[in-house]
Structures are given as C-alpha cells and as structure tokens.
Amino acid sequence: MTTPQRRPNVLVVMSDQQQAGTVDPAGPCQTPHLSELAERGARLTRCYTPSPICSPARASFMTGLLPHQHGMVDVYHAVPTFRADLVDGLPMWSNRLADAGYTVGYFGKWHVERSGEMERFGFTQDGAYFEPEDDYYAYRRSLGLAEKPVLSEPTRTVAQPGYRDLLLYGVTEEPVESTLEHFTVTRALSFLDSVVEEDEPWAVMVSTKAPHEPYVAPSAYVDRYDPASLPLPDSFDDDLADRPAIYRRQQTVWADLSPDEFRTATACYYALCSMVDDQVGRLLERIEAAGQLEDTIVIYTSDHGDLMGAHRLLLKGVPGFEEVYRVPMIVSWPAMIPPGQVIDDLTQSHDIAETIAQLTGHGLDGHAVDLLPRLTGEGGPPRQTAFAEFHGQRFSYTQRIVWEGRHKYVFNAFDFDELYDLEADPGERVNLASDPDHAETLRALAARLWQIAEETGDFTVTGAQDGTYRYLPVGPLG
Numbered sequence: 193m194t195t196p197q198r199r200p201n202v203l204v205v206m207s208d209q210q211q212a213g214t215v216d217p218a219g220p221c222q223t224p225h226l227s228e229l230a231e232r233g234a235r236l237t238r239c240y241t242p243s244p245i246c247s248p249a250r251a252s253f254m255t256g257l258l259p260h261q262h263g264m265v266d267v268y269h270a271v272p273t274f275r276a277d278l279v280d281g282l283p284m285w286s287n288r289l290a291d292a293g294y295t296v297g298y299f300g301k302w303h304v305e306r307s308g309e310m311e312r313f314g315f316t317q318d319g320a321y322f323e324p325e326d327d328y329y330a331y332r333r334s335l336g337l338a339e340k341p342v343l344s345e346p347t348r349t350v351a352q353p354g355y356r357d358l359l360l361y362g363v364t365e366e367p368v369e370s371t372l373e374h375f376t377v378t379r380a381l382s383f384l385d386s387v388v389e390e391d392e393p394w395a396v397m398v399s400t401k402a403p404h405e406p407y408v409a410p411s412a413y414v415d416r417y418d419p420a421s422l423p424l425p426d427s428f429d430d431d432l433a434d435r436p437a438i439y440r441r442q443q444t445v446w447a448d449l450s451p452d453e454f455r456t457a458t459a460c461y462y463a464l465c466s467m468v469d470d471q472v473g474r475l476l477e478r479i480e481a482a483g484q485l486e487d488t489i490v491i492y493t494s495d496h497g498d499l500m501g502a503h504r505l506l507l508k509g510v511p512g513f514e515e516v517y518r519v520p521m522i523v524s525w526p527a528m529i530p531p532g533q534v535i536d537d538l539t540q541s542h543d544i545a546e547t548i549a550q551l552t553g554h555g556l557d558g559h560a561v562d563l564l565p566r567l568t569g570e571g572g573p574p575r576q577t578a579f580a581e582f583h584g585q586r587f588s589y590t591q592r593i594v595w596e597g598r599h600k601y602v603f604n605a606f607d608f609d610e611l612y613d614l615e616a617d618p619g620e621r622v623n624l625a626s627d628p629d630h631a632e633t634l635r636a637l638a639a640r641l642w643q644i645a646e647e648t649g650d651f652t653v654t655g656a657q658d659g660t661y662r663y664l665p666v667g668p669l670g
Contacts (some may be wrong), residue, residue, distance in 0.1 A: 200525060201488040202289065202395035202548060203475060206253070207468050208246060208301060208404040209508065211497030212239070212518040214465045220423075221462045222416055225473035226492055226522060233490070233524030234533035234567050240578045240595060241496045241541045242559075244508045244516045245585050247276060249495040249541065250304045250399075254284040254313070256545030256558030258581060260650045265583035268306050278305035283556055285548040289395050290314030292552040295387050298322055299380040300399035319383045319396075321376075328375050341366055341408055346456050350445065360449075360506070361407040361460040363414050368467060371410065373400045377471040381478055388482035395548075398475065403464035403498070405507060413463035419455040422462075425502040425515075427619040428454070432503060434623045436607035438589065439511045443504050454501045461500055485526065489548075492522040493541050502619075510582060510589045512602040512610065513620055517580055517593065529567045537574035538595060539563060559648055579644050583652075590652055594637045594644070601625075601637035605656075605663055611637070635666040642668040 214221040215235070243249040247267045248259035259265045266276040290296050297319030298310060310320030329339040347362035368374050380398045387394040402409075428451070432439045449457075472492065479485050499505040502515045509516075519541055523529065539561075546560035555562065559579075565572035582591040590605035600620075602610035611625040611634050624630040645653035646668065655661075657668065 198487060199292075199294075199393045200527070200551065201393050201479075201484055202294075202491070202551070203479065203488055204395075204397040204491045204493075204544070204548075205468075205472055205475065206250075206397065206399045207465075207492075207494045207520075208399070208401050209496060209498045210403055210465060210468075210494035210520055211500060211515045212237070212520050213515070214403075214462065215492075215520040215522065220417070220421075222466050223469040225469045225476065226520070229472070229476070229490060229492060229524050230522045230532075232526055232531050233522065233529045234535050236521040236523070236535045236537070236539050236563075238536055238578075238595075239493070239519055239521035239539045239541055240517050240580060241494075241519050242580045244496045244510075244512075244580070244582055246301075246495045247303050248581075248583075250302075251278055252542035253493075253495070253545060254286065254304055255282050256285070256542050256549070256556040256560030257282065258542075258559050258579065258648055258650070259583065260581060260652065261559070261648055264305065265581075266585060268303065270586065273306070283549075284313050285545045285556065286314035286395070286397075288314075288549040288552045288554055288556070291554075293392055295319065295390070295392060295394045297380070297383045297387075297394070297396045298399070299383065299396070300376045301401055302399070318386075321379050321383075322399075325372070328372050331375055332370060335370060337366065337370055341370070343408065344411065348449070348453055348457065350448070352445070359406040359408070361405075361457045363411050363460065364408060365411055368410050368412065368470070371402075371467065373402050373468055373471050376400065377474055381474065384475070384478050384482075388479070388484055398471075400468050400471065402468050403461050405498075407457055407460035407464060409460050409463035409467060413467050414460055416466060417459040417462050419452065419459040422455045422458050424451060424454060425500070425619070427503045427513075427621055428501055430503045430619075430621050434608065434626070435610060436510075436604050438607065439503070439505070442509070442511065446504060446506055454504075454506075457506065458500055461498065487525075487527050489523065489525040489551075491544055491548075492520060493544065494519045495541075509585055510591065512580075512582070512591060512593050512604075514600075514614070514618070523563070523567055525567075528564075530569055533567070535566065537566065538578045539575060540578050543575075577640055577644070579641075581650070592641055592645075592650075592653065594641050596637060596640060599633055599637060601634065601641070603638065603641060603664060609634070609665070631665075638664045638666045639670050642666075 251264035302322040341364040
C-alpha cells in the first residue's frame with residue numbers, strides 16, 4: 193500500500209444495541225452502505241464488546257480500558273455516582289488527536305461519563321453536540337410534529353402487573369427527516385462542511401440511538417421487510433434448563449409474545465438498522481464529495497448487541513450470549529487498508545481506542561490492541577483472548593467472559609458457569625461446563641480469567657480468595 197500524503201481523517205459511527213449479524217452479507221438485514229464500506233476495507237467478524245451495556249462499553253471504546261479500570265461499570269444516569277463514575281484524568285483517543293492538531297467533533301449520544309464537559313476530552317466547543325434530545329424536540333415542533341412519533345400498526349406493548357407498559361415496537365408514517373438519527377447526522381454534516389476544506393486533519397464521531405428499543409421505525413423502512421419471511425434464531429426454543437436461573441426469569445418478560453410478534457419485532461429492528469445505514473451513506477457521500485475518502489479512516493461499530501429472539505429473549509443484560517457481545521466492526525482506509533478483507537481473528541471494540549491513538553504516535557497504554565498492523569497487512573500477532581465483564585445493571589450480577597479459540601467461558605458468581613464450543617454449537621444451546629470431557633478446557637479458561645484479572649487490577653476477581661468466595665473451577669495458583 194502507498195504511504196498517505198497527510199495524516200488521515202477519522203470518521204467513527206457508533207450505533208446503539210446493534211448485533212453483528214445485521215451486517216452479515218448473507219443475512220436478511222439490508223445495510224448496503226455498510227456492505228460497500230466493508231468491500232473497501234475490512235469486516236472483523238469476531239469483535240467483542242467488553243460490556244453488554246452502553247456506558248461501560250462506550251467508556252472502554254474511548255479509553256481503551258476495561259470497565260473495572262475506568263470506573264463506568266453501569267449506565268451513569270440510572271445509578272448513584274459510586275456505582276459508575278469515570279476515573280478522573282484518563283486520556284481518550286480524542287485527547288490524543290486534539291493534542292496532535294486534529295479538529296475533533298462529537299455528535300449524538302454520549303453516555304461515557306457524567307460531566308458532559310466535552311472540551312476536556314478534546315472535542316471543539318462548536319463540534320461537541322451530544323445528548324441532542326431537547327433541540328431535537330424543538331426541531332420536531334418546527335416540522336409541525338409532536339415530540340414523540342405517532343404510531344400506526346403494527347405496534348406491541350408489553351404489560352406486567354405493577355409496571356408501566358413497555359413499548360417494544362411500532363411503526364410511524366413520519367418521514368426519515370423526522371428521526372433523531374437524521375437530525376444528528378445533519379448536525380455532523382454541518383461540522384464536516386466547516387472542516388473538510390481546512391489543511392489540518394479532522395475527526396468526527398457520530399453516535400446514533402437506533403436501533404435501541406423501542407423499535408419504532410418509519411414505515412418506509414419497515415416495509416422493506418416481510419416479518420413472515422424472517423427466520424427465528426436457531427436457539428429460539430431453548431429452555432435454558434442448565435443455564436443460570438436469572439436467564440429463565442428474563443424469558444418470562446417476553447412469555448406472552450408469539451413467534452410472529454418476535455418476527456415483527458425483528459422486522460422493526462432491522463428497519464432501524466437500515467435507517468442508520470442510510471445515514472452512514474449521507475456521511476460518506478459528503479466526505480467523498482470533498483475528495484477525502486481515500487485518506488479517511490472510517491470505523492463502524494456498536495456499543496453492544498441485542499438478543500433479538502435468541503433463546504426467546506430480547507434486549508441485553510446478564511445473559512452472556514453472542515448476540516449481545518459480538519458487535520459489528522468495519523474499518524476502511526483506502527490509502528492503507530487492502531479492500532475486501534474478512535478478518536476472523538479475535539478483536540475487541542475498545543481496540544479502536546488504541547488504534548486511533550497510535551495515529552499520533554502516543555498510545556493509551558490500556559487493555560486495547562492497535563489493529564492497524566493487522567489491517568494494513570504489516571502483520572503482528574492477533575489477540576489470543578477476548579475478555580468482557582458485567583457488574584450488574586441496577587441489580588448486581590458479577591460476571592466475566594473469556595473467549596479463546598473456539599471456546600467461550602462465562603463465570604457467573606451468582607449461579608451455574610457456562611462453557612460453549614462456538615464452532616460446534618454457534619447457537620450456544622449446549623452448556624459444557626459440567627461435562628467431564630471438557631473439564632480441562634474449563635480450568636484453562638478459568639486460569640486465563642485469573643491472569644487477566646491480575647494483569648488489569650480486577651479486584652472483584654482477585655480479591656475473591658477467601659473460603660466464602662471460591663466459586664471458580666480453579667484458583668489463581670492454577
């Protein structure tokens with residue numbers, strides 16, 4: 193590959209709660225702009241988030257650290273400060289770029305920390321437009337619309353005794369221009385207009401709320417999908433008998449949904465993914481029109497996934513299944529990354545933090561790995577292990593996950609552990625944790641968990657050595 197003539201620009205687009213299967217070229221979800229982006233660069237098929245909920249995952253994406261290292265272990269707006277508070281003074285990739293002379297902008301959902309003081313993290317004052325709901329409501333009023341979309345059929349609300357009704361999915365006849373995603377990208381395009389003609393490089397992160405629930409999408413996108421033709425996940429009829437009881441408890445939330453309603457929820461979810469894909473197209477079109485696509489690193493990912501019917505579950509949280517932890521990861525840089533790559537190595541979404549920071553020659557010294565040597569063909573050893581953690585969401589469930597090779601180990605301090613052979617059982621229907629034939633694999637992955645905990649200062653694990661906490665199948669001494 194040729195050496196770039198200037199420092200590359202950076203465009204990051206992060207959706208919310210989008211599972212990796214939605215960008216699978218063989219899948220039913222229609223994302224043509226992302227498919228084209230992958231053809232120009234690389235699609236990383238085994239990219240795992242370090243957390244299944246947004247604030248921890250997003251803080252890791254910005255810092256390159258694991259949640260127990262940066263302090264955001266739950267969603268910041270729903271818990272007291274002591275449960276989720278970003279460690280003060282941590283550098284982010286945006287700081288590194290700003291210090292190197294980049295103009296850095298941020299548009300959309302933030303949820304990384306509590307202050308909202310975006311200039312502390314390298315974002316320019318005029319280019320830090322985050323949590324835009326208030327202005328968005330004013331924008332909708334200017335269009336003659338109510339603050340919330342008016343729904344048409346089909347729609348589905350989940351009702352349970354003593355709880356407020358939960359809107360799961362719905363359709364609106366409003367145009368795409370009325371959506372938060374279109375509004376957010378329009379703001380980002382205005383920022384691009386101000387920087388693409390400058391001599392200095394720029395970086396922009398755009399963060400969408402879609403396809404997060406409720407799955408409410410314009411009918412123009414929902415009409416692209418026939419729910420009856422959408423297959424249910426292979427694990428849909430999994431009774432979870434040998435998995436933690438809390439998983440089965442979560443199944444009861446969705447017990448009244450019929451298979452057809454799961455399919456309709458999926459159609460609305462895919463519709464939102466297609467809508468976000470169109471917004472990516474708007475961003476790429478503007479960069480290409482400025483003649484800068486060749487020298488722009490474009491990264492598309494999501495903070496975490498959605499179960500979307502797998503194991504008859506929806507949303508995310510404590511169930512440690514692939515649909516939640518495996519996220520889209522597409523990286524394009526035509527000047528340096530060979531096109532059409534499909535990379536099956538283990539990677540993690542917070543590796544992007546180190547990858548971007550290294551563009552300046554100053555890394556972040558976290559848990560993350562610089563992906564550029566692998567992407568550009570220069571080599572370098574791939575990750576041997578991926579690691580994720582869950583500290584509970586509102587309630588506390590200590591959980592750690594380790595991936596190595598074909599196997600995945602889920603340590604559940606609150607119930608049964610899990611072990612899966614992802615090659616033989618991609619639907620994670622067979623828990624091998626109690627199978628004597630796999631005891632050696634279980635112990636090896638548990639030993640690796642201890643090692644990562646020690647290396648990264650995960651005191652929840654390393655401090656659990658007294659007699660009342662000895663839950664792992666092997667201790668730290670091996």
